Amino acid sequence: MLDPVIALLTQGVTAEKIAQTLAVGAVCSMFPFLGTTTLLNLGVGLWLRMNQPIMQSLNYLLTPVHLLMIVVYVRIGEWVWRA
Numbered sequence: 001m002l003d004p005v006i007a008l009l010t011q012g013v014t015a016e017k018i019a020q021t022l023a024v025g026a027v028c029s030m031f032p033f034l035g036t037t038t039l040l041n042l043g044v045g046l047w048l049r050m051n052q053p054i055m056q057s058l059n060y061l062l063t064p065v066h067l068l069m070i071v072v073y074v075r076i077g078e079w080v081w082r083a
Helices: 002-010 015-029 037-047 052-061 063-081
Strands: none
Touching (some): 002 052, 015 037, 037 052
């Protein structure tokens, strides 16, 4: 049961590719619209041929940070638009 998961996580992956996957996954996970980060990670990951289990796991790990950042995004928007 565990062997297919490990094979999926490590198939053809170098340290540089893992670092790139984590960086791109973190950026996509902070997209300021709720409900779009999973699809954004999926699309960008498929386009750049990145490891999807790593990207989606990181996306779900960063969900609490994403929810906290929504307040920051709103405050920045208020400052930019002088609202």
